[in-house]
Amino acid sequence: MSAAQQAAALAPARAKQRAISPSRGGRPWTFYLLATLFTFYVVALYGPMICIYILSFQDVRGGLVFPMKGLSLHWFVDLFTQVRTGDVKGAFDRSIKLAILVTIITVVVSFMAAMAFRRRFPGDNVVFSLMIGSLVAPGLVLGIGVGLLFNALGIDTSWYGSALGAQLSWTLPFGVLVMFAVMSRFNPAWEEAARDLGATPWQIIRLVIIPVLAPGLVAVALFGFTLSYDEFARTLQTAGPQNTLPLEIWSMTLNVTSPSLYALGTVTTIISFIIIGTALGAIVLMQKRRGARVGGH
Amino acid sequence: MTVSRPLVGWLYISPLMLVLIPFFVLPILVVLVASVFETDGFGGLIPTFTLANYRNVLTSALTFNLYYETVKFTVLTWFFTLILGFFIAYFLVFHVRNPLLAIGLFLICTVPFWTSNIIRMISWIPLLGKEGLINSALLRIGLIHEPLTFLLYSSFAVVVAYVHQLTIFMIVPIFNSMARIDKRVVEAAVDAGASRFDIMRLIVVPLSKSGIALGSIFVASIVMGDFFVTKVMSGGSSASVVGAFYEDISVLQYPSAAASAVVLTVILLAMVSLILRTVDIRKEITQ
Amino acid sequence: MAVSRGDIELAGLSKSYDGVHSVVHGINLKIPDGAYCCFLGPSGCGKTTILRMIAGHEDPTDGEIVIGGENVVGLAPVQRGTAMMFQSYALFPHLSVRDNIAFALRVRGLSKADRYRQTDAMIEKVRLTELADRLPAQLSGGQQQRVALARAAITEPRVLLLDEPLSALDEQLRVQMRLELQRMQRELGITFVHVTHSQLEAIALADMVVVMEAGQIKQAGPAREVYASPRDRYVAEFLGGQNVLSGKVETIEGGRLMFAQPDRKTLAAPLRGNARIGVGDRIDVAVRRDDIELLRPDAEISPQDRSALSSRVLAIEYQGSFVKVMLDAIADEEFVAYVPERVFFRDPLVIGDVVLATWAIDHARLLERT
Numbered sequence: 001m002s003a004a005q006q007a008a009a010l011a012p013a014r015a016k017q018r019a020i021s022p023s024r025g026g027r028p029w030t031f032y033l034l035a036t037l038f039t040f041y042v043v044a045l046y047g048p049m050i051c052i053y054i055l056s057f058q059d060v061r062g063g064l065v066f067p068m069k070g071l072s073l074h075w076f077v078d079l080f081t082q083v084r085t086g087d088v089k090g091a092f093d094r095s096i097k098l099a100i101l102v103t104i105i106t107v108v109v110s111f112m113a114a115m116a117f118r119r120r121f122p123g124d125n126v127v128f129s130l131m132i133g134s135l136v137a138p139g140l141v142l143g144i145g146v147g148l149l150f151n152a153l154g155i156d157t158s159w160y161g162s163a164l165g166a167q168l169s170w171t172l173p174f175g176v177l178v179m180f181a182v183m184s185r186f187n188p189a190w191e192e193a194a195r196d197l198g199a200t201p202w203q204i205i206r207l208v209i210i211p212v213l214a215p216g217l218v219a220v221a222l223f224g225f226t227l228s229y230d231e232f233a234r235t236l237q238t239a240g241p242q243n244t245l246p247l248e249i250w251s252m253t254l255n256v257t258s259p260s261l262y263a264l265g266t267v268t269t270i271i272s273f274i275i276i277g278t279a280l281g282a283i284v285l286m287q288k289r290r291g292a293r294v295g296g297h
Numbered sequence: 298m299t300v301s302r303p304l305v306g307w308l309y310i311s312p313l314m315l316v317l318i319p320f321f322v323l324p325i326l327v328v329l330v331a332s333v334f335e336t337d338g339f340g341g342l343i344p345t346f347t348l349a350n351y352r353n354v355l356t357s358a359l360t361f362n363l364y365y366e367t368v369k370f371t372v373l374t375w376f377f378t379l380i381l382g383f384f385i386a387y388f389l390v391f392h393v394r395n396p397l398l399a400i401g402l403f404l405i406c407t408v409p410f411w412t413s414n415i416i417r418m419i420s421w422i423p424l425l426g427k428e429g430l431i432n433s434a435l436l437r438i439g440l441i442h443e444p445l446t447f448l449l450y451s452s453f454a455v456v457v458a459y460v461h462q463l464t465i466f467m468i469v470p471i472f473n474s475m476a477r478i479d480k481r482v483v484e485a486a487v488d489a490g491a492s493r494f495d496i497m498r499l500i501v502v503p504l505s506k507s508g509i510a511l512g513s514i515f516v517a518s519i520v521m522g523d524f525f526v527t528k529v530m531s532g533g534s535s536a537s538v539v540g541a542f543y544e545d546i547s548v549l550q551y552p553s554a555a556a557s558a559v560v561l562t563v564i565l566l567a568m569v570s571l572i573l574r575t576v577d578i579r580k581e582i583t584q
Numbered sequence: 585m586a587v588s589r590g591d592i593e594l595a596g597l598s599k600s601y602d603g604v605h606s607v608v609h610g611i612n613l614k615i616p617d618g619a620y621c622c623f624l625g626p627s628g629c630g631k632t633t634i635l636r637m638i639a640g641h642e643d644p645t646d647g648e649i650v651i652g653g654e655n656v657v658g659l660a661p662v663q664r665g666t667a668m669m670f671q672s673y674a675l676f677p678h679l680s681v682r683d684n685i686a687f688a689l690r691v692r693g694l695s696k697a698d699r700y701r702q703t704d705a706m707i708e709k710v711r712l713t714e715l716a717d718r719l720p721a722q723l724s725g726g727q728q729q730r731v732a733l734a735r736a737a738i739t740e741p742r743v744l745l746l747d748e749p750l751s752a753l754d755e756q757l758r759v760q761m762r763l764e765l766q767r768m769q770r771e772l773g774i775t776f777v778h779v780t781h782s783q784l785e786a787i788a789l790a791d792m793v794v795v796m797e798a799g800q801i802k803q804a805g806p807a808r809e810v811y812a813s814p815r816d817r818y819v820a821e822f823l824g825g826q827n828v829l830s831g832k833v834e835t836i837e838g839g840r841l842m843f844a845q846p847d848r849k850t851l852a853a854p855l856r857g858n859a860r861i862g863v864g865d866r867i868d869v870a871v872r873r874d875d876i877e878l879l880r881p882d883a884e885i886s887p888q889d890r891s892a893l894s895s896r897v898l899a900i901e902y903q904g905s906f907v908k909v910m911l912d913a914i915a916d917e918e919f920v921a922y923v924p925e926r927v928f929f930r931d932p933l934v935i936g937d938v939v940l941a942t943w944a945i946d947h948a949r950l951l952e953r954t
Contacts, residue, residue: 027392030493034388038402041385044461045409048420051430055423065423066430105316113313121306127314134321136514136569138522140539141558144546145324148331165320172316181473189674192641197688197739198662207691211678226411232525233539237546249415253529265416272412280404 053269056262064257075263088248088264094159095245096271099228101160102167106224107217109168110175114183115209117176135173139233142166147237162238170234171227175220182216215283222279226272325562332555342551350556359541360557367538370452370527371520374459378516379509381460382467386508387501390475391483403472410465418458418526425449425457450532458530459520466519467512474508475501507576514569521565588617589652589665590742590775592638597647599633607633609799610647615777615792617652617742620769622786623779624822625796631779632671632747638777639668639745652742667741671748673732675720681731682707682716688739703738709771710734725753729761733768744769746778750785762788783823787811795819816952817868826870827919828951833865840945843867851891853948861950868951875947876921878909878933879940892942895919897933909933911941 055062059070079088117124134142146166150157157163190212194204210217232246239247245268252261332350335343354360385406393399409417424430425448432444447453478501486496502509524540538561545554592615600606608630615621623631636642638649640661648655656664675684682703683690689699707716710730720728729749736744749765750758766789769776780786786793787807794804795818802822803815814820817828831843834850841861844850853869861867879885885892901908907928911919921941933939 028493031388031392034384034392037381038385038388041381041464042405045406045464048424048461049409049412049417051423052416052420065426065428066433109312109316112309116306116309116313119302119306121303121310124306124310127310127317130317130321131313132514132569132573133566134317136518136522136565137321137325137562138518138539138558138565140522140524140543141328141562142321142324144542144554144558145326145328146320148551149319149324149327152327165316168316169320172313176313187674189670189672190676193668193670193674193676193735194687194691196639196641196661196666196668197691197735199687199691203691207687208676212676214678222411230413230415232415233522246413246415249413250525253415253419261419265413265420268413268416276408276411 049265049269052262053266056259056266058259062259064259064262075259076267078258079260079263079267087243088245091243091245091248092267094242095229098159098164098167098244099225101164102171102228103221103224105164105168106171106175107221109172110179110220110224111213111217113172113176114179117180118183118188131173131176134169135177139170139231140236142169143234143237146234150238157238157240159235159239159242159244162240163235163244166234166238167228167231170231171224174223174227178220178223179216182213182219185216186212215286218279218282218286222276225275225279229268229272229275328555328558328562331551332559334552334555336550336552350552351560353553354556354560363536363538363541366527366535367521370455370459370535370537371517373456374463374520375513375516377456377460378464378467379513381464382471382512383505383509385464385468386472386475386505387497389472390478391501403468406468407465414462415525417462418529421454421458421461421530422449425454450530450534452531452535454530455527455535458526459523462526463516463519466515467509470511470515471505471508474505478504507578510572510576511578514572517568518565521561590617591615591650591652592743592775592777593648593650594634594638595648595650597634597637597649598645599630599637599642600645606645607799608637608644611799611801613794613801613804615775617775618773619791620766620776620789621778621792621794622790623777623794623796624781624783624786626781626822629796630799631794631796635668635745635747635777635779638664638743639666640664641668662739665742666745667736667739667743668745669732669736669747669749672752673720673728675728675731675735677720680717680719681712681723684720684731685734685738687735706734706738710768726757726761729753730764733765737768737772741774743775743777744772746776748779748781750780750782758785765789783811787823795822797822812872813949814870814951817870820868820870820951825873825922827873827876828868828870829919830866830868833861833863833867836861836863841867841950843869849893851893851948852945853950854946856950866953868953870949870951871943871947873908873920874906874922875943877942878921878923879942880931881938881940883940885940885942889944889946890942891945891948892940895939895941897935897937897939900933900935911939 051066054068055064055066056075057071057073058068058075059072060074061069062075063069113127117128143166146162147157150162155161186209190208191204194208199207230246231244232250235244235247236250243251249261249264249268252264331342333346333348335345335347335349337343389399389403393402422429426432427444427446427449429449431448432441435441436444482500482504483496486500491499522539524537524543527535527537528540538557542554542558542561545551545557592613594611594613597608597611598606599608607628611634623634625631633642637644638651640656640659640663644657647657649657651664651666661668676687679687682700685706686699686703689702694702704713704716707713710733712727712730712734715723715727720731723731729752732749746765750761753761762785765776765778778786778789787810790807792804793807793810795802795810797818803810803819810819811823811825814823814826817830820826820828829843829845829851831845831848831851833841833843835842836855839855840852841855842850842852851869853867855861879892881894895911897909898912899910901910903922904925906922906924909921909923909928911921919941
């Protein structure tokens, strides 16, 4: 048998040994294949967004496609000053206020619901099904339902009323699901130990459960904020006379054909990144203060 | 202590119910009621009981077409997001050796989720358009002589936008369940002589079933409940069930819109409960 | 006798989770003040449930728990004057060593200065002063155990309840921590109730060992009594160190009975107070493994004083101070001799050797049958 044949005979066996064994030897061919796929995905994920961020910095001659024409902040100024782009500033303002409201309510209510779900209680399956139903129901249908309901009850729809509720019907199930995952890492013995040491139920929540779960609660807050800040379908029929930002963007996509649309994209993305950065920073800070794996042993 | 437990549970859950009842249960009931009313043609509703709205919805060829389009986009999106999501999660969990790097790459995948969906969708326009980057690049290297028109305002663009938005909903839950697979189980399978394909088929896929199910629920329900992407990215050439619903609403045809919404919701809920029957998601998340 | 504050009495204590199957069946037990009591049994025998009922983390279905003369059933844990050390310690991950230990004082509303003064004294006692600002994740297993101990002790309980306190540690540390527990118990002078599945741990630590099986107490008493004089086959086998032979009584005379195992030689055992045994009864007899002497087959013995069985060596394990020799075809279960190291190596046996296993008839013990 020639050396080449021998090598060929050995190859499959060796490949088999290496199959996803995480810490030994060279990388299997699948690594390179999947790494290529991953790179492709990330490029496709970020590429288009980066394009519009770049295009938003064109000057007055700018159009919707490349090549880039000039370099200025013209379209940002245009965005906040032109009548035809609508009340962007007001929409920003409302969206942020609404998102903060939604965040606070989502964190508190999801936390309480997750506390309830730690033990079985009569009707827990019904509540869970309702929650899943609320999560998957078509947003626009739900929004119309809320609108008709408010109409029938004689209440005016508004971003701080009907839209707030409609958004919560979407952010809360999400928040509770995230809380489930967070809670699964909570050791019930901590609670028992606190009770054993004389803590009252409220002290247990304040001194043990909330501080231990704090990073998870920040994650829920991040979900609440961004889901609300970006919510469209449920808000469309419930926001009342004053638009939120996604509704503003939606109307712009239908009638604005200038790079101010892209400028708006750039601005909202910057805000999103500030929020993500703050939240991740808070989580990292908390984990660091908790100092996992510092004293090596 | 034992006696008051259900009470404590209800107390904790009551705020959630205070949101779900007025903003999910009642609105759905309102839509259900509206679906059996008649319209007066001016946006008002005449309280009666009629199934005519359902008859109209279920017998029209238009409805069939709408559902066909919606299901087509749902299936295509589901398929591509599943393939991408599964292999990306698989890559991150089983091929990236440094756990910190894996988490970093995972975060890179999730960051766009926190930014505006609409902006992410329109960001394809300067790429896919007639004078967009892809067409001009292909023209320049001489691969084509006329701009490709199927890239934008087409079914292709719709699917691209959906996959772009929704793959994250597959990656996160699948990554989660894969990360929980004990690496020693995989090593044991390697020891037993399993090939890479065997491992994936017999170990990784069954053990990430709950993540796949959860991701499928998210993707399918979002695509079926959406009208925006279809409307913008197909340039009006494709319709969707919810899009038609929206058109009906804007011409004040509440009852027929409501009937079609009820049909859609029933289909969605049936699909979700079918998926939920195969895996106990609640147990999977909480354990 | 006056009731001391750390006396524990369990009366008819039962627990059932579903109303049908009970995990604890009507336990009666008295633990004297200041005792070190170990509940010993396999997992699922109900020992942890008893501990949690004493602590107040679970309510009994029936029966009373009396601590220091007061029935504590229905009281909150903190009102009972008990403190619990949890399995794997359950240290609060977000609090430093000092704040973990000070937790009980904090929830009682003590000012920061007051609680740190008390805490620092306790930290010194468990020798954690340099680690006071660390978080639990930065401590070794043994250090975590000391924090857990200090956190429970700071409430000045009359009873300390320990749920498998050593199971999270490796072998060497376990031996070290056993000493630490003993020292703490002497220093605090309070009742310790310790749950474990390790007989080694139980007999090393306890003044009083309570052996449990399936929700019932099999035997309770001083460590030596339980180890050397097991009441029945279960206790003898669970504590180890005993070989159990069973057979049918053939004759009874002169304070001795003769019994035979099917197809095996008839053996003698002393009759001790068990007057109700008659000919034809099935009995269990225990013989301590270190009472067995192994002789070469041609050795002479006196059949009046000693029993002898011929056997073959199945396996040999060197244990350091003694050698464990497993023998074939003597009992239904394994039959083992512990031979002192020096004795063994005077004439070493090898696997397959035929030997005569002999023991003094008076050292055999008749067990109760249940």
